[in-house]
Amino acid sequence: MSSDVTAASETGTGTRQDTSTGRRPGGRSARVRAAVHAAVVDLLAAEGGGEGLTLPLVAARAGVHATTLYRRWGSVAELLGDVASSRFSGADGELVVPDTGSLRGDLRQWAVGVATDLSDPDVLTLMRATIGSGEEGGCLCRGDRMDQLEAMLERERERGGETPDAEHAADILLAPLYYRALFTEAPGSTQWAASLVDNLR
Amino acid sequence: MSSDVTAASETGTGTRQDTSTGRRPGGRSARVRAAVHAAVVDLLAAEGGGEGLTLPLVAARAGVHATTLYRRWGSVAELLGDVASSRFSGADGELVVPDTGSLRGDLRQWAVGVATDLSDPDVLTLMRATIGSGEEGGCLCRGDRMDQLEAMLERERERGGETPDAEHAADILLAPLYYRALFTEAPGSTQWAASLVDNLR
DNA sequence: TCATGTTCGCACAGATCACTGCAATAAGCT
DNA sequence: AGCTTATTGCAGTGATCTGTGCGAACATGA
Structure with missing residues (x-):
């Protein structure tokens, strides 16, 4: 069945992390990522649209330096893709569907x-x-x-x-x-x- | 009820005109509008997305000064709305639907x-x-x-x-x-x- | 044809963005 | 604990965007 969904995402920082040996998804990185994701959602909700959304704006809201965003995501498009991906897909391969019998x-x-x-x-x-x-x-x-x-x-x-x-x-x-x-x-x-x-x- | 066609149809049909006395949809304005619309479509097709779309960019492509875009549309969002509106809606109130008999x-x-x-x-x-x-x-x-x-x-x-x-x-x-x-x-x-x-x- | 005022081009200025080195912090491993 | 290095913070720079005032051009109606 559909147990092959587990593989990909995990920490998917969107762009980076190709073949390089050591990723570091631990404490601070994860916290920054979460703060940035939350900031994106907040700003979108506040301004009501992704029109004026820029990386420095997100950075300021998240309490993170813009440099980090430019390096980890590179563009608003990729950042949005990452946020959407982690919002609309289950964190790991877990699929939760109702089971009513019919x-x-x-x-x-x-x-x-x-x-x-x-x-x-x-x-x-x-x-x-x-x-x-x-x-x-x-x-x-x-x-x-x-x-x-x-x-x-x-x-x-x-x-x-x-x-x-x-x-x-x-x-x-x-x-x-x-x-x-x-x-x-x-x-x-x-x-x-x-x-x-x-x-x- | 059906007399509010978009282009104001030549003579204002009586005292229709809203508070502003004269709009001027004629020759040059129309030409600028068409050039700007075409530029938007071109740029979107070329860059494959509305991410980096800015008013100065559109202006340069259309051979029009950016000031004009800032004054007439004000933002990329409104410009896109205008383009989409004229692309997806029939020019005037005309509805064309197939008539096959069934x-x-x-x-x-x-x-x-x-x-x-x-x-x-x-x-x-x-x-x-x-x-x-x-x-x-x-x-x-x-x-x-x-x-x-x-x-x-x-x-x-x-x-x-x-x-x-x-x-x-x-x-x-x-x-x-x-x-x-x-x-x-x-x-x-x-x-x-x-x-x-x-x-x- | 002529008067009117809307619309556009131009030059300029403030603000913000996009991006790059270098130093410091902290996560992961032995 | 100590080492390695991925990741972040900081300061600064060029480029681009956003917006304004003024004069000229042109569409519109008489």
Whole structure:
């Protein structure tokens, strides 16, 4: 099944750390990273958009010198990508999906969870900024959700049930959730999110 | 109700003009606007993202002084909004939708058209940048498409047919199209776009 | 054609950003 | 504990952005 998600991230500082032997993700680095991430979220929430977001601004907010940001991330785009990545993907390979006993029930509860997450204005602001910052921003905002969907479908298949493929499920469930969050004013209620499952054939 | 066309249509049609006595959308202004819009699209296509987009940069590309941009638009966000608005919305109130005789046929052809439009990388880049630039960027990128959908449904209703409501149609048709364009690498083929109509109940 | 005032180009200044050496701190390992 | 070196802080510099005042050009309506 889907236990191969563990590998990559861990401390993923975004850019650096290629083949070099020793990384140092310990105490202070982690604290700086956390402070910077928090500062990015704060600033985005405060200014309501990633337009005026610059590295010196983030640095000042985080109580860290701008030099650090220029060296570790290099650009606003990569920093946003890192923040989004750690916000929308599970820290390690851990996939948490509802387990209600039936596929429909799982999907319904999962869709409601996604809708709830997307109803947070700060999350939306982060998503917008990340998408605007580069080509792969969208994929980063999707995070683990495709894997989660796969996991639920796979479990149903092991149970012996018929399932649609993940692509179709994404079109029916994930797409409307993200669409309404980004392209409309109405974020979509949890009831509506649950009802999406009924469109699945 | 339908007489507030964007370009003010020559003579102000009576005493419509808001408090400012005279706007001047004529020759040079229009030319500057077109050059600036083209420059924005060019730069986005070239640099592949709205990250380093600044007003002086756009000005240089357009052969216009930066002062003009600062005065007319004021910020990159507003400029992007203007560009997206004129790119994704019909120039005047004109709505063009396919007319094949059947609702399903109309929707299918329309979905294929949208998919084709969204398959242009430059369009995607503009969308990303606009979304990232502010709160209402997403709505601007949606453009007329909700109205187009409504128009097709309304025509079917006048024909006496049963139709789903526009919200649901948007969830089934528009949402996957935008979702795949923004959040995945695969833009979605035209065949797939046409098949979306089959999910409509 | 002529008057009007909106719009644009130009020069200039303050502010901020992006980036680079060097020194100091602290994390990881033996 | 002690050593190695990844990581951060500090100060400074060139480049670029943001914004203003003034005169000229041009679209608009008479």
